Amino acid sequence: MSTPDLDAVLRAQLKQTLDHTPWTQLAGRRLERYDGKVRDCFIDAERGERVIVVTDRLSAFDAVVGSIPFKGQVLNQLAQFWFEITRDLAPNHMARVPDPNVMVARECTPLPVELVMRAYLTGVTSTSIWKAYEGGARTFCGHALPDGMKKNQALVAPILTPSTKAAKGDHDVSVSKTELLAMGRIEPALFEKAEALAVKLFAAGQQHAAARGLILADTKYEMGVDATGELVVIDEIHTPDSSRYWYADDYEVRLAKGEEPRSLDKEYVRRWLADVAKWTGDGAPPVMPDDVRIEAAKRYIASYELVTGRPFEPDTRPPLVRIAATLEAT
Ligand SMILES: Nc1ncnc2c1ncn2[C@@H]1O[C@H](COP(=O)(O)OP(=O)(O)O)[C@@H](O)[C@H]1O
Ligand SMILES: [Mg+2]
Structure with missing residues (x-):
């Protein structure tokens, strides 16, 4: 995707980031819900499965500070990539990835x-x-x-x-x-x-x-x-x-x-929070401006593309509708 196109896509996505999921049930299955800072988990005890919805929430200094366009898709698909290539070195929990934001995993202690x-x-x-x-x-x-x-x-x-x-x-x-x-x-x-x-x-x-x-x-x-x-x-x-x-x-x-390395992780957001907004975890987090959210999104996408060597293909369909439909079908 060319840079001006990506900019437009990211800007449009600011309004439909996946910052929460509303479900208490999925497909009529009896599930226990556990919300982490970044992921909403639905546990199916009968099947021994954990449906992990990777949201776009960003946590820094142990608190959720906002949402970043496509962050969930990037993280979930990066984890999928690494789980696939390291499967022979260490067994992992991944069962399937039915949606860019969802990983179904074996429930573990x-x-x-x-x-x-x-x-x-x-x-x-x-x-x-x-x-x-x-x-x-x-x-x-x-x-x-x-x-x-x-x-x-x-x-x-x-x-x-x-x-x-x-x-x-x-x-x-x-x-x-x-x-x-x-x-x-x-x-x-x-x-x-x-x-x-x-x-x-x-x-x-x-x-x-x-x-x-x-x-x-x-x-x-x-x-x-x-x-x-x-x-x-x-x-x-x-x-x-x-x-x-x-x-x-x-x-x-x-x-x-004596300069800091150029980093691909959420250091960029941590620096903005600490140096610009003067917030390091105490009290309510500051509101991230659109440009900071877009820059952070670009870095997450770059991390996916650099690590996997594949272009990132954003799924721009409204996430809640799309994910609900996928999960109904699984
Ligand atoms: N296969 C699994 N079995 C049991 N728990 C899991 C499994 N995979 C991830 N988890 C847990 O699900 C949660 C993922 O959500 P996350 O947003 O990272 O939460 P947290 O705020 O606790 O870091 C974590 O608490 C993690 O320990
Ligand atoms: Mg965690």
């Missing part, structure tokens, strides 16, 4: 921990590895960090920094493996299996990203146990919401100059 993999000394939030390092810490989640490192520099090797899942509204807490196991929240053997999958997936993700001119700086995995007891990757993987992606070509030059 989530592990009480998120598996965060980091390859760079970076971050903006108070709980990030960079803020800890800047504040003088030389170990992070049990990993030793050498003196004299610069912001955004590569770590000696990728590290796993588990994060315990907080209740809704609270912030997650990063812990070392030893601390995590001491909490008794998860069986050591199960955690180690999850750790091994996270390490493998991250290496594969970094390798694919590099081949596409990108750096996968860090990411977060969620895993769960399915009805048969198998450990599987759930949620989403390697999307710009769960990962930090940088352009590789000018990374070194910018690092040397």
